[in-house]
Amino acid sequence: MAMLEIKDLEVCYGVIRAIKGISFEVNQGEVIALIGANGAGKTTILHTITGLIPAKSGSIMFEEKDLLKTPPHKIVGMGMAHVPEGRRVFQNLSVLENLKLGAYTRKDKAEISESLKMVYERFPRLEERKNQVAGTLSGGEQQMLAMGRALMSKPRIILMDEPSMGLSPLLVSEIFDIIRVISESGTTVLLVEQNAKKALSIADRAYVLETGNIKLSGKASDLINDESVRKAYLGE
Amino acid sequence: MSFLSYLVSGISLGSIYALIALGYTMVYGIAKMLNFAHGDVIMVGAYAIYTICITWGLPPLVGVLGSIVICAVLGVVIEKVAYKPLRKASSLAVLITAIGVSYLLQNAALLIFKSDTKSFTSVVNIPSLDLFDNQLHIQGETIATIVVSVIIMIALNLFINKTKPGRAMLAVSEDKGAAQLMGINVNSTISLTFLIGSALAAVAGALLCSSYPALSPTTGAMPGIKAFTAAVFGGIGSIPGAMIGGVLLGVIENLSKGYISTQFSDAIVFGVLIIILLFKPTGLLGKKINEKV
Ligand SMILES: Nc1ncnc2c1ncn2[C@@H]1O[C@H](COP(=O)(O)OP(=O)(O)O)[C@@H](O)[C@H]1O
Numbered sequence A: 001m002a003m004l005e006i007k008d009l010e011v012c013y014g015v016i017r018a019i020k021g022i023s024f025e026v027n028q029g030e031v032i033a034l035i036g037a038n039g040a041g042k043t044t045i046l047h048t049i050t051g052l053i054p055a056k057s058g059s060i061m062f063e064e065k066d067l068l069k070t071p072p073h074k075i076v077g078m079g080m081a082h083v084p085e086g087r088r089v090f091q092n093l094s095v096l097e098n099l100k101l102g103a104y105t106r107k108d109k110a111e112i113s114e115s116l117k118m119v120y121e122r123f124p125r126l127e128e129r130k131n132q133v134a135g136t137l138s139g140g141e142q143q144m145l146a147m148g149r150a151l152m153s154k155p156r157i158i159l160m161d162e163p164s165m166g167l168s169p170l171l172v173s174e175i176f177d178i179i180r181v182i183s184e185s186g187t188t189v190l191l192v193e194q195n196a197k198k199a200l201s202i203a204d205r206a207y208v209l210e211t212g213n214i215k216l217s218g219k220a221s222d223l224i225n226d227e228s229v230r231k232a233y234l235g236e
Numbered sequence B: 001m002s003f004l005s006y007l008v009s010g011i012s013l014g015s016i017y018a019l020i021a022l023g024y025t026m027v028y029g030i031a032k033m034l035n036f037a038h039g040d041v042i043m044v045g046a047y048a049i050y051t052i053c054i055t056w057g058l059p060p061l062v063g064v065l066g067s068i069v070i071c072a073v074l075g076v077v078i079e080k081v082a083y084k085p086l087r088k089a090s091s092l093a094v095l096i097t098a099i100g101v102s103y104l105l106q107n108a109a110l111l112i113f114k115s116d117t118k119s120f121t122s123v124v125n126i127p128s129l130d131l132f133d134n135q136l137h138i139q140g141e142t143i144a145t146i147v148v149s150v151i152i153m154i155a156l157n158l159f160i161n162k163t164k165p166g167r168a169m170l171a172v173s174e175d176k177g178a179a180q181l182m183g184i185n186v187n188s189t190i191s192l193t194f195l196i197g198s199a200l201a202a203v204a205g206a207l208l209c210s211s212y213p214a215l216s217p218t219t220g221a222m223p224g225i226k227a228f229t230a231a232v233f234g235g236i237g238s239i240p241g242a243m244i245g246g247v248l249l250g251v252i253e254n255l256s257k258g259y260i261s262t263q264f265s266d267a268i269v270f271g272v273l274i275i276i277l278l279f280k281p282t283g284l285l286g287k288k289i290n291e292k293v
C-alpha cells in the first residue's frame, strides 16, 4: 500500500469547488511533484492533507491512518511535515526558537539537539543567524528556516509548497539541491511547484493539476517530454 | 513627601491596571479580539471572595484561591461558549458578543447580590509602613499589591519565554495555521490564554477591592476600561507594553488627582492616551503588524 493515498478528494470554499474529486498516491521514498498553474488547487490539496482546511468528501490515508479523522495538530507527530506556501516562519521569534518549535511534539532532548545539528549542517546560514529574529531574514533564508523547521520534526514525509517562490535563480538551484539531499536521506517528498521544469527534474513521478482535476500523471521523465506539458507548463 | 506618596499609590493602582491589562493584551494577541467582558471577571472574582470570606467566614487565602479558580473556569467557559463559535465571524460580531457577555455578568451579579454596594474587607493583613519620620505612610495593601504584581509579572515572563506552552502561545498569536503545523493544539492554547488572563483578573480584583473596598455589580467596569486603555497605551498585544502601560496609567491618574483635580483625573488619563496614540498609533511598545505575503 502507498505511504500516502488520496482518494476522491473534494474540497470546497463555500460554494466554490476548488478540488473536484481527485485521487493520487505517494509511495515510500518517492519524490512526487504536483504541478499546475496558479489557482489550480495545489495549496488547497496540501492544506487539506495536513488539516488546515476540512475536506468535503473523500479520504486521505497516511500509513493506513485516515488523516481526515485525525485532529490536525496530531498529524506532524505521525511523521508528516508541511513547509507551507509563503514560508510562514514565526517572524517575531528567533531562528533557533523557530527551529525548536519544529520539534514541538518531540520529547527526547538528546535526539532534538541531534536534529538541530543536522539542520545546521544542511543550512549553515541558519546557524550563523540562530539568534536573529526570523522576520529580518531574507526570502531565501526564510525558506531555509521553514524547511529546517519542518525537518526538526524528523518527518518520514515532507510536503513542500512552492519552495522556490520569489527566489533568485541561484537560490532556486540551492533549494532544489537541498530537496534532493532530503530525499536521498530517505524522506519521502511531495513537492508542489509552479516551476514545473525544476520540479520535474528532481521528481520520480508527477501529477498535473488543472482547476481542481488531475489532468495528467506519469513518470516525471515522460512528462518533461510530453508535448502538452511542454506547451502549457514549460513555456515552450 | 506628598509627591512620593502619590507616586507610590499610583504605582500600586497602576500595578492593578497592569494585571488586568495583561488579560486584555494576551487575549487580543492570541484571539485578535477585544474581550470587553474582561473587566467584569474582576467583579465576579471580588464577589467570590466576598461570599467565601464574609458570607461563609473562611480565611482570606481560601477566598483568593477560590476566586482564582472560579475566574479561571469562567474565562475558559466564556471563550468556549461565546467566542469560539465566532472565530471566523467579523470582528464587529465578536465585539458585540463581548459587550453582551459583559452585561450578562453584570446582570447576573445584580440578580444574585442585588444592587447595593457591599463593603469588602481587605484580604491583606500586613502592617502599613511609615517612612521618613512618619511623613510617608504606605498602606499594607499598597505594599502587597506592588509585591504581588511584580512576582506575577516575572513569573508570567518566565512562563511565556521559557516553557513549551508559553512558546506555543507566542506561536499561536503569530500564525495559528503554522502553529498547528508544528503540532500545537490551537484550541487548548487559546483556552489556556483565557484561563491565565482571567486568573490574573481574579488577583487584580482581590487587590483592587482590598484597597478600594466598595463592591457592586459595576465594580469591574471602570478599572476594565482603564486597563484596556493601559493595554492600548502600551501597545495592544505586547505583554511588556501592558505592564508599562498599566503602571504609567496608574501614576498619571494619581498624580493628576493629587495635583490637578480629582474630578478631571479620568479626563486627563484618556487625554494622555489620545495624545500618545496621535504620535504613536501602535502604542508605546506596539509592533507594526507584518503584512503577510
Ligand atoms: N480561502 C479561500 N477562499 C476562497 N477561495 C479560495 C481560498 N483559497 C483558495 N481559493 C480558491 O481555490 C482555488 C485553488 O487555490 P489554491 O489551492 O491556492 O491554488 P494553487 O496553490 O494551485 O495556486 C483558486 O480558485 C482560489 O481562488
Ligand SMILES: [Mg+2]
Pocket: A042, A043, A044, A085, A162
Ligand atoms: Mg499555491
